[in-house]
Amino acid sequence: MTISNLYPKSLHCSEDAVEYQIRKLITEEKLSSFCVHFDYNLLGYTHYHILIRVKNMNVPYEALSKVKEIISINSSYGKYDLQLIALVKNKTELEPVLDQIRALLDIQDIIVAEFHSYIKRFTNIIPPIEVNSKVPTNRKNRVYALAARQHAFATDRSPVMLDDVDKKIIRELLKEPRIKFSELSEKTGINQETIRYRINGYVQRKFIMNFGLLHNYQKYGLYTTYLLLNLKNISKELQDFLHKNRHVFYAARLIGSYAAVIYVVSGNPLELAEKLREIRTVVGDDLLNIDLLHLEKIHKYLQFPLQELNQHQD
Numbered sequence: 001m002t003i004s005n006l007y008p009k010s011l012h013c014s015e016d017a018v019e020y021q022i023r024k025l026i027t028e029e030k031l032s033s034f035c036v037h038f039d040y041n042l043l044g045y046t047h048y049h050i051l052i053r054v055k056n057m058n059v060p061y062e063a064l065s066k067v068k069e070i071i072s073i074n075s076s077y078g079k080y081d082l083q084l085i086a087l088v089k090n091k092t093e094l095e096p097v098l099d100q101i102r103a104l105l106d107i108q109d110i111i112v113a114e115f116h117s118y119i120k121r122f123t124n125i126i127p128p129i130e131v132n133s134k135v136p137t138n139r140k141n142r143v144y145a146l147a148a149r150q151h152a153f154a155t156d157r158s159p160v161m162l163d164d165v166d167k168k169i170i171r172e173l174l175k176e177p178r179i180k181f182s183e184l185s186e187k188t189g190i191n192q193e194t195i196r197y198r199i200n201g202y203v204q205r206k207f208i209m210n211f212g213l214l215h216n217y218q219k220y221g222l223y224t225t226y227l228l229l230n231l232k233n234i235s236k237e238l239q240d241f242l243h244k245n246r247h248v249f250y251a252a253r254l255i256g257s258y259a260a261v262i263y264v265v266s267g268n269p270l271e272l273a274e275k276l277r278e279i280r281t282v283v284g285d286d287l288l289n290i291d292l293l294h295l296e297k298i299h300k301y302l303q304f305p306l307q308e309l310n311q312h313q314d
Helices: 006-011 015-028 061-065 091-104 142-146 164-175 181-188 192-204 236-244 269-286
Strands: 032-038 046-054 070-078 082-088 107-120 208-215 223-231 248-256 260-266 287-301
Touching: 032 164, 046 091, 061 070, 061 091, 061 287, 082 091, 091 107, 107 236, 107 260, 164 181, 164 192, 181 192, 192 208, 223 269, 236 269, 260 269, 269 287
Parallel strands: none
Antiparallel strands: 032 208, 046 082, 046 107, 070 082, 070 287, 107 248, 223 260, 223 287, 248 260
16 A cells, blocks of 8 residues: 555565565464554544453354454453453443353353553554664655554544545545555545545654554564553653563553553563563562463454444535
């Protein structure tokens, strides 16, 4: 798609060679999948972490995936068997989602924590797979602006309004983030220049935060652990530490059963223990409780409120 020319210039190899390696990476080795991240907060949505321990381990993932408000489903080992991320505009809209979840699962325990704010925005660039390649600038292609280590974040928090043209484009982008403008035009019936203008606008507005890879870290011999913390205070020292710690690829303040969540990647139990010790040392007496969830598998990952695409303008 619009990012296809980034890699050859950065890695000093042909576009065909990059295309071959990406295809091998995704279709053969299953190390990663392409995704596009939208700042859905600009549409008025917030997300909730729904943590569940089930009585029956036969989880109907396919049926659960069809709940359009659920954008992420992870199975895990630890205090909870599932972590779901639900996108809604308010707590009133959350209740029907919880009712659908309860109807599908035999639940032993369920808790909900509301996203409050980022401590560290998401990055899928971590030390074991990081390369020091300089991405060239390109004023004509605004997608180059998304080359930062962490996902872009809009300083202008005014709402984004989508029309039916936007929704057609976004619907196809979610299916295939690397789709070419010509193919996107064929599928939507929208002029290529209109598509280019709209996508450049999404990037400039930072409504699109990232075109990138969702890595299957286990394929690299790496493991993801979610730290769920209750804290007296989230200090500036902790925030600075998490920003600098390259093994932390996401952290957020929460409201509800936990005060914060931190996503940590490690290569083995000893390395995880080391990272936990570092975090606990920085947190100090502010730590009230910590629960660990070890990621087993990602069953759904789609960073956009699908219910928004089902709404048509009059």
